[in-house]
Amino acid sequence: MSADVTKVDQAGEPVGGAASGTAPPTPSGPPVGGAASRREGGIAGFLSGPVGRNAGLVLALVLLVIVGIITAGDRFASPENALTILRLGSVIGVVSVGMTFVISGGGIDLSVGAIVALSSVWATTVATQTMAANYHWIVMVIAALVVGAVCGLVNGVLIAYGRMAPFIATLAMLAAARGLAEIIAKRRTQIIRDRGFIEFFGGSVLGIPVLVIMFAIVAVVGWVLLNRTTFGRRTLAIGGNPEAARLAGIRVQRQTMYLYILLGVACGIAAVMIMARTTTGTSTHGTLYELDAIAAVVIGGTLLSGGRGTIVGTVLGVLIFTTLTNVFTLNNLDTSTQAVAKGAIIVAAVLLQQRVSRTRSG
């Protein structure tokens, strides 16, 4: 029987590991800023709690929206533009949700972009498309998910059981997966012939695009999984303090492997989404997704070292970057300036995070 050793901090959010240097065990109850904690009270205490962290991100998002309205007026503030922003962010959003799990568990995955490319290529080969034409387009979706899961499995096995550093193992996968994608596709763009597939994923339900709904579902499922299930607790435990988690009876290696498989499946879903958005599968899909996903996860508040993860933060992070891109597009500003701005935002967000978490641990 695996003992679930978890500590709960002031706001009821799981904190990883038995030996982390924060508050002594307290019952979950009073909201942030309550007594019996070694944290500073007041503003710093509020800011370091989960509500406070997300409030900071929401504030940043609101500021961006204001800038957008000032510079682009009702071109920005229209419902169509909101949908454009959401559609653009959906694909990277799904990958980022998966990445949150891996990073919370103490790992990292540099191969997500390549996995998306490989899944999209595999799902759109002539063989797969013929099968889909004979049965149903769901065959392509299944193919993408399976390829993503298998790549995640390879990553997970290498890292958990092969004891490779996650950076190295996923770096190898990055190169291999993209190379394999190029070989299978013969470096051509593979066009999707199945109109049913394109129309399903390109359509809307009640005015909301299917892609956005998929992102929403993945985010909700991710949140429930991370915050309300023992799977999530175990993830945070092995991220915060793997040795303590192992001593507490958690199967660290198996859990690590599951996390990479989960991310692989998320990449498969993202592949389906990008296939629908561009009606093609190609080895050039997913370029630099790993950087965008990691950036979104980090500014969302998830610790790069593991042990604390927030899906809400990740979603806010994705929205911040996508809104920034949109404001730039509406103002005809060049993507190079935008890239510099992105870098500055990441640095600012992480520095702020570090200050706040230092306050937290006294």
Add this chain to the structure above:
Amino acid sequence: MSASLSRPTKRVAVLAIALSSALVAAGCTSNDPATTPAASTQQTGSDAVSDNDAPGKKVVIGFSGPAADHGWLAAVNKSAQDEAKKYSDIELKSAEGTNDASLQISQIETFINDKVDAIVLLPTDGAALTEVATKAMQAGIPVINVDREFSSPFAARATVLGDNYGMGVSAGTYACKIVKDKSIANPVIAEIAGIDALPLTQDRSKGFADALKACNQTVDNRVAAEFTVESGEKQASNLLQAAPKIDVLWNHDDDQGVGVMAALDQANRHEMAFIGGAGSANAMRWIQEGKMEATVIYPPTQAADGIKLARLIAQGKGLSDLVQVEVPNRIVLNAPVVTKENVEQYLPLGFES
């Protein structure tokens, strides 16, 4: 007095050095040349002014192209913007270039939301952008497809591109001529292609292969680069290793050709007849010097033509020199071969890499 500087003095010194080097670095970021070179992307051909050029109804044109990671694309963007500036009745909305298909799709979606009068689109990948272009057409916005073709005829009102197949044929015919003139017994013919995923690259290769077949030759070595200088250098180095002797080399694109020439210089391999493509100013200068045999023009001004067509379509006009009232839906620009004989004529039109 102590032999070394005191702490405060050291700190001031370090700060002073850091500040002054920052200032020097800041002063070195200016990138505008002192004098504009004569061979820029000016149009020296006659700008035939017709009734069509008279200002008409104001039109808003949305223009989107890929990230200008090589000179040809930069020339495309610049020529489009310069062309739009010539007309007082065009308001040009230019979406900054990107190689990310998903991002370019969202740029087109923004144009649709803005209800522009026409869209001129050079897609980073024709097939990937077909769906959103079709949506624009269905929303009543005419789309002009430049260079990289969509995969559906319903996605654009008009398509402007260079003659890719013709480029390959011109290069292949010229290669045959070289083989015949020099009486080479078993010629080794090599090809450095551009981005293989694009149909236009496949068209060019097919044209080349077909023209070679006519003189009973085949391509012996083929590699594919990505139109960038770096990829050109890398692939050319690989090619030179694979083929110890090459008689004719056709490189699809003169921007990646800068890298190819660098690889040739490094390996000191100039035994082959080097043919280029696209018609950059560099290539033309090499032809004058004799380092290169010939190049085949693939005009970057096709985006400017796209802007002109977009304006005509949005204003409901046709091409003035044709009898038909409407704008044609497919214009394939000519692909002339530039050699030492006529390079003076084409040099002003060459674009900088």
